[in-house]
Amino acid sequence: MDVTAEAAGAACPACGRTTAEGDAFCEFCGAELAPAVDSAAAPGFVPACPVCAADAAITPAGVTADGYCESCGRKVPTGRDHVELDLGLLAGVTDRGLRHSRNEDAMALATAEVTAGPAAVAVVCDGVSSSPQPDDASLAAAQAAIRVLLDAVRMGDDLQEASREAVREAATALTALAGPAGAPSTTFVSAVIESGAGSSAPITPSTIPTVPASAQTAGEGTGPGTAAGDTVIIAPDPAAPAAGADPAAADPAPEQGEPDGVITLCWLGDSRAYWLSADGAQRLTADDSLAQEMVDSGLLGEAEALATPQAHVITRWLGADIAEPRPHVSRFEAPGPGVLLICSDGLWNYLPEAEDIASLAMPAALSDPAGTAGTLLKFALDAGGMDNITVVLVPVPLTQPRSSL
Amino acid sequence: MSFTVDVDQNQFLPEGGRTVNAVVTVTSSADMAVASSDATRSAEIIMVDCSGSMDVPSMKMSSARSAVCAAIDVLHDGTAFAVVAGTNTAWPVFPADGTMAIADPISRAAAKRAAMTLRASGGTAIGTWLRLACAVFETYPAQLRHAILLTDGKNQHETPDQLQAAISRCDGLFSCDCRGVGTDWEVAELRRISTALLGTVDIVADPASLAADFAAMMENAMGKQVADVALRIWTPQSAVVQFVKQVAPAVADLSDRRTQTGPQAGDYPTGAWGPGESRDYHVSVAVNPAGVGQEMLAARVSLVLGSDVLGQGLVRAVWTDDEALSTKINPQVAHYTGQAELAAAIQDGLEARKQGDEETATAKLGRAVKLAQQSGNEDTAKLLAKVVDVVDAATGTVRLKKSVADADEMALDTRSTKTVRVKKEHG
Numbered sequence: 001m002d003v004t005a006e007a008a009g010a011a012c013p014a015c016g017r018t019t020a021e022g023d024a025f026c027e028f029c030g031a032e033l034a035p036a037v038d039s040a041a042a043p044g045f046v047p048a049c050p051v052c053a054a055d056a057a058i059t060p061a062g063v064t065a066d067g068y069c070e071s072c073g074r075k076v077p078t079g080r081d082h083v084e085l086d087l088g089l090l091a092g093v094t095d096r097g098l099r100h101s102r103n104e105d106a107m108a109l110a111t112a113e114v115t116a117g118p119a120a121v122a123v124v125c126d127g128v129s130s131s132p133q134p135d136d137a138s139l140a141a142a143q144a145a146i147r148v149l150l151d152a153v154r155m156g157d158d159l160q161e162a163s164r165e166a167v168r169e170a171a172t173a174l175t176a177l178a179g180p181a182g183a184p185s186t187t188f189v190s191a192v193i194e195s196g197a198g199s200s201a202p203i204t205p206s207t208i209p210t211v212p213a214s215a216q217t218a219g220e221g222t223g224p225g226t227a228a229g230d231t232v233i234i235a236p237d238p239a240a241p242a243a244g245a246d247p248a249a250a251d252p253a254p255e256q257g258e259p260d261g262v263i264t265l266c267w268l269g270d271s272r273a274y275w276l277s278a279d280g281a282q283r284l285t286a287d288d289s290l291a292q293e294m295v296d297s298g299l300l301g302e303a304e305a306l307a308t309p310q311a312h313v314i315t316r317w318l319g320a321d322i323a324e325p326r327p328h329v330s331r332f333e334a335p336g337p338g339v340l341l342i343c344s345d346g347l348w349n350y351l352p353e354a355e356d357i358a359s360l361a362m363p364a365a366l367s368d369p370a371g372t373a374g375t376l377l378k379f380a381l382d383a384g385g386m387d388n389i390t391v392v393l394v395p396v397p398l399t400q401p402r403s404s405l
Numbered sequence: 406m407s408f409t410v411d412v413d414q415n416q417f418l419p420e421g422g423r424t425v426n427a428v429v430t431v432t433s434s435a436d437m438a439v440a441s442s443d444a445t446r447s448a449e450i451i452m453v454d455c456s457g458s459m460d461v462p463s464m465k466m467s468s469a470r471s472a473v474c475a476a477i478d479v480l481h482d483g484t485a486f487a488v489v490a491g492t493n494t495a496w497p498v499f500p501a502d503g504t505m506a507i508a509d510p511i512s513r514a515a516a517k518r519a520a521m522t523l524r525a526s527g528g529t530a531i532g533t534w535l536r537l538a539c540a541v542f543e544t545y546p547a548q549l550r551h552a553i554l555l556t557d558g559k560n561q562h563e564t565p566d567q568l569q570a571a572i573s574r575c576d577g578l579f580s581c582d583c584r585g586v587g588t589d590w591e592v593a594e595l596r597r598i599s600t601a602l603l604g605t606v607d608i609v610a611d612p613a614s615l616a617a618d619f620a621a622m623m624e625n626a627m628g629k630q631v632a633d634v635a636l637r638i639w640t641p642q643s644a645v646v647q648f649v650k651q652v653a654p655a656v657a658d659l660s661d662r663r664t665q666t667g668p669q670a671g672d673y674p675t676g677a678w679g680p681g682e683s684r685d686y687h688v689s690v691a692v693n694p695a696g697v698g699q700e701m702l703a704a705r706v707s708l709v710l711g712s713d714v715l716g717q718g719l720v721r722a723v724w725t726d727d728e729a730l731s732t733k734i735n736p737q738v739a740h741y742t743g744q745a746e747l748a749a750a751i752q753d754g755l756e757a758r759k760q761g762d763e764e765t766a767t768a769k770l771g772r773a774v775k776l777a778q779q780s781g782n783e784d785t786a787k788l789l790a791k792v793v794d795v796v797d798a799a800t801g802t803v804r805l806k807k808s809v810a811d812a813d814e815m816a817l818d819t820r821s822t823k824t825v826r827v828k829k830e831h832g
Contacts, residue, residue: 058642059668066719068702071669073641073692073722075700099698385698 022113024154036110036121036146039083039094039103039390040139045076080135084370087111088400090120090193091370092392093377097346098385104129105344105388106138106186108146112153117195118398121149123166124390126271126344128185128317136177137184141170141318145190152192159192160329163266166190167327170318178320185319187269188327189285189342193394194262259333261396263340266329269314270345271390274354276365277338281358284332284340288316306352312345334396339365339372346389347380361393369393406630406680407434408708410716413737416723417730418694425690425703427720428652428737429636435681448485448505448547449626450579451476451619452534453498454556455490458589459525465557465586466525468612472619473520476553479623480508485545488520491534492527493562497541505545528562531598532571539575549632549677550579552602553622555615557586560594568594572601580604580632580676582622585819586612588811592818600657603676608819610812628679631710635664635672636686639705642669644692646704649673652741653685656748656822672709685826687741688720697724736827740780744824747776747785751821755792755814758805767793767805775801782825788817 012019014031025032049069052058061071069076081096081103089111096103104127112119123142127134145166152162167188177184263284265273270287286292291311294300305311318325334340341357351357360379365372373391380389414427451473459466473488480486485505488498497503499519506512534554542550560568575581581602583595586609599606605622609615636659640646651657663671675684690704704720725731754769770793777786778798786798791813793803 064702064705068705068719069641071642073644073702074695075702097698098696101698 022115024112034111034113036108036143036150037085037087038108038139038143038146039080039085039092039106040143045078046082049074049076050082083107084374085109086370087120089118089398090122090392090394091373092122092124092390093370093373094344094390095346095377095381095385095388097388098381100388102135103388104134104138105346105390106135106142107390107392108142109392110146110150110153112150114153114156114194118400119153119195120193120394120398121146121153121191122193122342122392122394123149123188123190124271124342124344124392125170125189125318126187126269126346126388126390128187128269128314128319131183131185131319132179132181133177133184134186137174137319138186140173140177140184141186141188144169144173145188149190149192153194159194159264160266160331163190163192163264163329164327167266167268167318167325171320171322171325174318174320183319183321185317185321187267187271187314187344188318189265189267189269189271189273191266191273191340191342191392191394192264193340193396193398194264195398196258196261260336260338261334261398263332263334263396264329265332266327268325268327269317270312272343272345272348274341274343274357275332275334275338276341276354276358276362277336278358278362280335281338281354281362283354284330285328287314289314302352306349337366338396339369340394340396341365341376342392342394343376344388344390346385346387347376347391349387350380350383365393366395369395406436406678408432408678408716409434410706410708410718412706412718412720413735414720415730415733415735415738416700416721417725417727417733418722419728419731420697420724420726421694422722422724422731423691423694424647425692425720425722426735426738427688427704427706428735428741429686429688429706429718429720430683431636431675431686431708431716432683433678433680446547447481447549447551447627447629448542448545448579449476449480449623450487450489450505450538450541450550450552452489452491452495452538452552452554453520453523454492454529454558454586455523455525455527456492456529456556456558457526458529458558462612463525465612466523468615469555469586470520470523472555472615473523474517475616476619476623477508477513477516477520479620479627480513481627482509484508484627485547486512486516487541488516489534489537489541490523491529491531491537491556493530493533494527495534495537497537498523503537503541503544505541529556529558529560530563530567531556531560531594532563532568535568535571535575535581535598539578542579549629551604551626551629551677552579552581553619553626554581554583554595554598555586555619556583556590556595558589559591569597572598576601577633577674582606582626584609584615584618584622585815586610586615588815592815596819603657603674605655606819608812608815610816625679626677629677630679632677633710634675634678634715635709636675637666637670637672637707637709637714638688638690639667639670639707640690640703641692641701644690644703646671647689647691648687649689650687650741650745651675651684652687652744653683653824653826656745656824659686675708685737685741687738687745690720692722695722695724697726699724740827741824743776743780744782747773747780747782748822748824750776751785751789751817755818755821758792758814763805767803770805771801771803773801774798774803780825780827782823784823784825785817785820788813788820792817 012026015029045067110121125138127138148166273284291305294305499516582604659673703722750773757765796802
């Protein structure tokens with residue numbers, strides 16, 4: 001399933017009339033011009049077997065109504081099992097993986113055109129398998145959150161506050177799903193990417209101190225971080241290896257000029273955001289997990305912590321059983337060209353280090369986010385595909401790739 | 406009449422597992438809504454052995470005449486029919502011109518009068534009877550063609566190859582139920598005919614029961630409504646159908662009856678169906694394993710009549726690393742694997758006994774006793790007890806009887822393929 005963004009100024013998809021560039025809604029019929037897209041199940045099955053399509057030795061055949069390849073017999077993915085979304089500015093893929101019977105990850109993507117330039121919004125949620133209806137939970141949360149965030153971007157609202165509001169709306173959506181079986185729950189990570197300095201009021205470094213990203217500790221009581229709900233400005237990590245680049249380029253220097261983009265992140269649980277660049281790839285989120293707590297408290301190194309049986313027990317989540325979710329919110333100013341990755345643990349389990357992901361994804365992700373999302377998915381599947389896998393890539397600065405113009 | 410196709414299987418395979426087994430149950434609905442004009446679609450031929458041995462004792466020939474009359478009485482009005490006599494050659498008895506008559510009170514009476522003139526004299530060349538039946542059937546365009554063949558002796562006056570060629574000529578044209586009267590005929594010979602022509606074979610040891618048996622066979626034939634129903638089995642590329650066996654009501658291996666109908670599909674004949682019938686088929690397919698967590702359609706089993714699909718069932722394969730799932734043996738598959746082994750053990754045991762290999766005969770028939778007991782196949786257990794002294798059925802300990810009536814041995818042989826069903830755990 002491919003969804004391609006409507007180019008600004010194109011015909012309204014509902015009434016066909018030409019719209020003004022930057023309009024969110026059609027001036028004539030009121031239709032939403034660039035609505036958010038998500039990984040909700042497309043009806044039926046994919047039209048071609050992905051296994052046979054990749055094998056030149058197999059004669060291509062159709063897919064039966066009940067979802068089996070007419071050639072190799074394999075069950076082909078349903079819409080929800082494997083969804084690719086490509087909005088040009090950003091692209092994502094979500095996949096069932098190899099060991100789970102369904103895809104409990106969900107994603108939602110959107111773009112907008114505001115005065116400062118193009119903007120992009122992405123939400124990734126990973127349903128908590130031990131809760132009821134985790135697949136419904138992740139999708140409902142992603143759908144609720146993206147609406148709030150897209151509205152906020154269009155209106156030029158404060159994006160940190162909007163991120164918290166998006167989490168509250170997502171929590172409300174989960175409450176509606178809750179039943180006698182318990183509370184559907186999900187992890188949550190959202191990202192709003194604005195061009196240049198961003199449209200919302202920047203937080204001046206004098207009011208809130210810049211926390212080096214090496215600390216990466218926005219969790220409450222889990223280390224030297226700040227209280228949950230506080231805003232953390234993550235500057236490029238001076239300690240990160242500068243792969244052959246000028247170390248000065250990685251210095252935190254927000255006053256030195258306009259950044260290439262501003263990213264507002266908000267998360268709960270262990271779905272992650274990474275900044276990928278040639279000279280300073282880094283993780284932008286800190287997991288709410290027992291493994292992270294062990295690392296933060298100095299008990300174990302990261303590799304050791306992840307190897308423990310409880311490593312993936314998450315300590316915070318979004319669920320109908322959480323009355324007031326307290327998400328982490330942070331703001332990241334892109335120091336130069338790079339790519340924002342947000343993903344579920346189905347990817348990072350196999351490749352936790354930012355530099356390693358960057359070496360696999362860069363520089364291709366800068367120009368081909370959709371293709372590179374597929375590369376990262378294939379990597380996770382080849383590594384075992386133990387969990388559902390979701391990968392969203394946003395090249396910064398935000399530019400429409402030539403191919404979709 | 407409509408059909409349902411149900412699949413019973415354990416779809417879970419261990420990592421790398423390739424063999425997928427399933428029991429496919431085909432059931433026809435009980436509704437009989439058939440207009441009387443539909444009877445014109447069916448044709449019946451009765452083939453009667455008139456060789457000299459039919460007069461030894463003379464009651465065999467007179468019982469055969471009565472049996473033909475009993476079968477004619479059962480014919481529905483409008484059914485095309487004929488009676489053929491066979492010795493070392495064959496000739497039409499009724500109608501005498503080698504065509505078919507349409508059943509009504511007048512034709513039935515005429516046919517019975519003709520049947521009463523049958524006399525025993527001559528040899529036995531069953532292939533010539535089958536060839537004449539083909540020629541007679543071809544004079545009348547019927548959709549359901551069925552024959553009854555009665556003999557009392559071995560096929561002495563032609564070679565096995567000649568008989569085989571005649572069987573091949575009939576294959577696909579009509580189905581045939583075979584009966585042997587007395588004990589001087591060859592079970593393997595009649596089984597070759599009945600298996601190829603999708604019919605039954607049985608012994609009628611006492612000529613006095615022939616009339617009732619013929620009437621029952623014709624009654625059953627009159628109940629059939631559709632002919633030439635086939636199981637179409639689709640399999641994935643590079644998969645191999647290991648076998649297709651009918652396993653209920655009796656074991657019949659259909660594996661080498663496959664007709665390729667597409668690059669990945671083949672048809673296996675099931676013959677004619679009447680309302681309210683249910684048959685089980687054991688299908689075994691070897692597939693290329695997919696990864697753990699993946700699902701594959703290992704076979705699609707469709708019931709087809711010409712180009713119409715009457716019903717469909719899916720045989721699936723799901724690879725799992727959960728041993729509790731992959732090691733579970735499906736009770737239906739296990740049961741019918743045992744029933745097929747039971748039939749083979751009886752046939753092998755009787756053959757060994759004939760060859761004088763008492764050790765093998767005791768082992769095979771002991772195994773059969775154990776399997777019959779375990780599966781609750783009481784009819785077969787009773788037949789076995791006439792051939793061996795059962796010391797302990799649970800362990801299969803038996804002694805060969807010193808003297809066994811030929812009729813008992815032949816009854817065990819012909820009925821060795823009869824199976825019983827197990828209560829399904831679900832569905």
